[in-house]
Amino acid sequence: MKKFKLSNVILAIAAPVAAAVVSIVISSVAVLASHKSPKDAYTTMWEFGTTSASLMQMLNTATPYYIAAIAIAITFRAGLFNIGVEGQLRLGAMFGAYLGAMFVLPPVIHVIAIMIISMTVGGLWAAIAGYLKVKRGVSEVISTIMLNSLAGGLSSYLLATYFVDRTTDSNNMSTKMLPASAQIPDLMPLLNKLGVENQPGGGVYGMLIFAIVLGGIFWFVINRTRFGFELRASGSNPIAARVSGVNSKRMTFVALAVSGAVAGLAGLPAVLGDTHQFNMGFRTGIGFSAIAVALLGRNNPVGMGISALLFGFLEVSSRSLELIDIAPETYVIMQGSILLSSVIAYEVVRRYKITLQSKELAKAVEA
Numbered sequence: 001m002k003k004f005k006l007s008n009v010i011l012a013i014a015a016p017v018a019a020a021v022v023s024i025v026i027s028s029v030a031v032l033a034s035h036k037s038p039k040d041a042y043t044t045m046w047e048f049g050t051t052s053a054s055l056m057q058m059l060n061t062a063t064p065y066y067i068a069a070i071a072i073a074i075t076f077r078a079g080l081f082n083i084g085v086e087g088q089l090r091l092g093a094m095f096g097a098y099l100g101a102m103f104v105l106p107p108v109i110h111v112i113a114i115m116i117i118s119m120t121v122g123g124l125w126a127a128i129a130g131y132l133k134v135k136r137g138v139s140e141v142i143s144t145i146m147l148n149s150l151a152g153g154l155s156s157y158l159l160a161t162y163f164v165d166r167t168t169d170s171n172n173m174s175t176k177m178l179p180a181s182a183q184i185p186d187l188m189p190l191l192n193k194l195g196v197e198n199q200p201g202g203g204v205y206g207m208l209i210f211a212i213v214l215g216g217i218f219w220f221v222i223n224r225t226r227f228g229f230e231l232r233a234s235g236s237n238p239i240a241a242r243v244s245g246v247n248s249k250r251m252t253f254v255a256l257a258v259s260g261a262v263a264g265l266a267g268l269p270a271v272l273g274d275t276h277q278f279n280m281g282f283r284t285g286i287g288f289s290a291i292a293v294a295l296l297g298r299n300n301p302v303g304m305g306i307s308a309l310l311f312g313f314l315e316v317s318s319r320s321l322e323l324i325d326i327a328p329e330t331y332v333i334m335q336g337s338i339l340l341s342s343v344i345a346y347e348v349v350r351r352y353k354i355t356l357q358s359k360e361l362a363k364a365v366e367a
Helices: 002-033 038-049 052-077 085-100 107-136 140-163 188-193 207-224 226-236 238-243 248-263 268-275 286-296 301-324 330-366
Strands: none
Touching: 002 038, 002 330, 038 052, 038 301, 052 085, 052 207, 052 226, 052 248, 052 268, 052 286, 052 301, 085 107, 085 140, 085 248, 085 268, 085 286, 107 140, 107 248, 107 268, 207 226, 207 268, 207 301, 226 238, 226 248, 238 248, 286 301, 286 330, 301 330
């Protein structure tokens, strides 16, 4: 029994270690191709990325990644693939910022109202893909990709035509500034008490705490509720789920709608905690990077949290590569190699486990 447990631990460690080694090798080759030293690159990234200011930026980068990854993990658990998170969070953030600036409520209630607006918009946008999947059999991969393009064009059109605040003289089109009651303060007062000094780049988004709580809710719902059981059952074996009384079509629609609702929140950390408006400079690519975060984190809230921090660290620290004449786009190679090697390593380990279990079962039968 002890030997079996030890082998499980070794196999659990083998996948991430192998993935890390392979990704480092691939990234090193990319750096060598630019006639630079991988050691210098990694040293520079580490020194720059471990400063207080960079660590704060890492947390701010990781927060929307984590929320969006949870949205994607919901559909992964249901055997679906929501690639439309990018469009869902963009529309959610825009409508939340625009409508949220129209009224004033008590601070906490105002923030909750904006979150509800963003979740509603994101959920409705994802529900389109859910309807097409359930009623017309359209692949959610294709429909969500198309909806991403529509969301990008629609958000630009609405912002330029109807939502823009024309009282400002800036060339950067934006919605009206949110009132103070709709702004989430950063965590610097708390960090100051812990000995962290204020940094020029600003503080840590207050929605970091909300993201952590959301991860706990995700774990509880998936693993401790009937809804989570039916969601997992529909994803693992739809036929068996239908036989046991689970309406797989309804779960498909609900999973996509709920995923879109959560995705609608992923654009709010910056809107509520930094810019306090939606503008043309709204950060792009969150939804696509979150796919990698969810895959690398194995759809587990803790794993996705570590993955989000890793991607946030790489994205922030890679900015220092320009100081030694290395293209910061090397980060993209690092990100891709980590994801690819992780997926391959986990699959190899999974198949090896199945082989071991088959051999043990054969021995038990022979005995």
